[in-house]
Amino acid sequence: MTDTPVTLITGGGSGIGAAVARRLLDAGQRVAVTGRGEARLRAFAEELGDPENLLTIRGSAAEHTQVAAAVEATLKEFGRLDTVVANAGFATHDSVAEGDPAGWTEMVLTNVLGPALLIRASIDALKETRGRIVLVGSVAGFVNTPGNLYGATKWAVTGLAENTRREVTQWGVGVTLIAPGRVETPFWDGTGGLPPGELLTAEQIADSVVWAMTRPAGVDVNTVVVRPVGQPN
Numbered sequence: 001m002t003d004t005p006v007t008l009i010t011g012g013g014s015g016i017g018a019a020v021a022r023r024l025l026d027a028g029q030r031v032a033v034t035g036r037g038e039a040r041l042r043a044f045a046e047e048l049g050d051p052e053n054l055l056t057i058r059g060s061a062a063e064h065t066q067v068a069a070a071v072e073a074t075l076k077e078f079g080r081l082d083t084v085v086a087n088a089g090f091a092t093h094d095s096v097a098e099g100d101p102a103g104w105t106e107m108v109l110t111n112v113l114g115p116a117l118l119i120r121a122s123i124d125a126l127k128e129t130r131g132r133i134v135l136v137g138s139v140a141g142f143v144n145t146p147g148n149l150y151g152a153t154k155w156a157v158t159g160l161a162e163n164t165r166r167e168v169t170q171w172g173v174g175v176t177l178i179a180p181g182r183v184e185t186p187f188w189d190g191t192g193g194l195p196p197g198e199l200l201t202a203e204q205i206a207d208s209v210v211w212a213m214t215r216p217a218g219v220d221v222n223t224v225v226v227r228p229v230g231q232p233n
Contacts, residue, residue, distance in 0.1 A: 004053075006078045007213075008032045008071065010061040010118060011088030013040040016136060016183065019206035020085055025051060027210070032074040034059050034067075034088070061088035061114035062106070064121075071121040081125040083213055085134040086115035095147025104149060111153035112160070119164055123173070130172035132213055135161045136205075137179040139225060143233050154179075165222060174220040176212040180205045181227030198228040 007024055011017045012033025021031045025048065032055040035041045041056040048054060055077050059066035074081055089111040092103040115135050126133065141154030161177035168175060184199040205226060212221045 002079055004028065004030055005082040006030045006032070006074065006080050007083040007085060008034070008074045008081060008118075008122065009085040009087055010034045010067075010070075010114065012085075013037065013044045013056070015087075016180070016202045016205050016209075017085065017087040018044055019202035020087070020209045021054070022048070023203075023206045023210045025054060029053070030078045031055070032057060032070065032077070034061065034070045036060055060110075061086070061118070062109040064117050067114070067117040068121040071118075071125065075125060080129055081122060082129045082131040083134060084118050084122045084126070084131075085136065085209065086118045087136045088114050089136065089153075091150035093150070096149050097147050099147070099149070107150065108153055111150070112156045115157060115160060119168075123168065123171075126168075126173045127171045130217075132174040132176060133164060133168070134176045134178060134209055134212065135164075136209075137161065137177050139179055139181045139227060139231075139233070141179055142225065145233070161223070165220070169220065176209075176221050177223045178205065178209055178212065179223065179225045181225075181231045198230040200226065200228045 009017045009021055012021050013035035021033050024031050030053040034057045038058050045054060045056050057070045057073050059070050092107050119133055135157055137157040138154040140151035141158040145151055161175055165175035182199050183205055184201055208224050208226050215221055
């Protein structure tokens with residue numbers, strides 16, 4: 001078991017994070033997932049039958065001490081760390097001109113600071129395994145839309161991915177940005193329903209994440225943009 005790969009996923013109790021965790025567990029890997037809600041993490045573990053190679057960790061992706069504690073707990077439980085997936089994030093679904101600033105601080109901290117904290121907390125362990133950092137961004141991080149502060153946070157993630165790659169590649173650590181288009185996940189819960197048109201599934205995005213993680217040694221897949229056919233922007 002000491003040679004079995006280990007992945008830590010933030011926001012792993014639902015949506016894309018949970019789909020990635022399922023894929024990896026099915027492949028025999030060991031997985032740690034974090035989330036702010038204990039009940040959601042417990043339900044996720046129970047749904048899978050409480051597998052011994054799954055570790056759930058309650059904590060905020062935007063708090064340095066909690067992110068560092070999650071990395072430490074993963075290393076203590078499994079003895080190594082091969083991949084981190086910065087998946088935690090959300091949108092306030094409003095605009096800079098007409099929105100409510102009350103929710104912006106948490107969104108910016110989770111979406112932008114969170115991935116940076118995960119990179120900082122895990123880099124020493126990833127150097128040892130010559131592992132991989134996966135950042136879950138968005139098509140919104142490549143396409144401008146009116147007043148979209150969430151999109152601005154994902155533009156930041158797009159930049160963070162390349163800036164990180166330029167630093168960590170010297171240590172044999174890979175960096176992949178996965179930028180989904182419209183996906184059928186709880187992301188849309190605050191908007192009153194799913195958007196019109198074709199949607200990807202969380203499982204389809206998970207396929208892209210796992211594909212990037214399982215490239216041959218020495219291959220660094222850096223940016224993967226995944227849209228449903230029919231999404232124009």
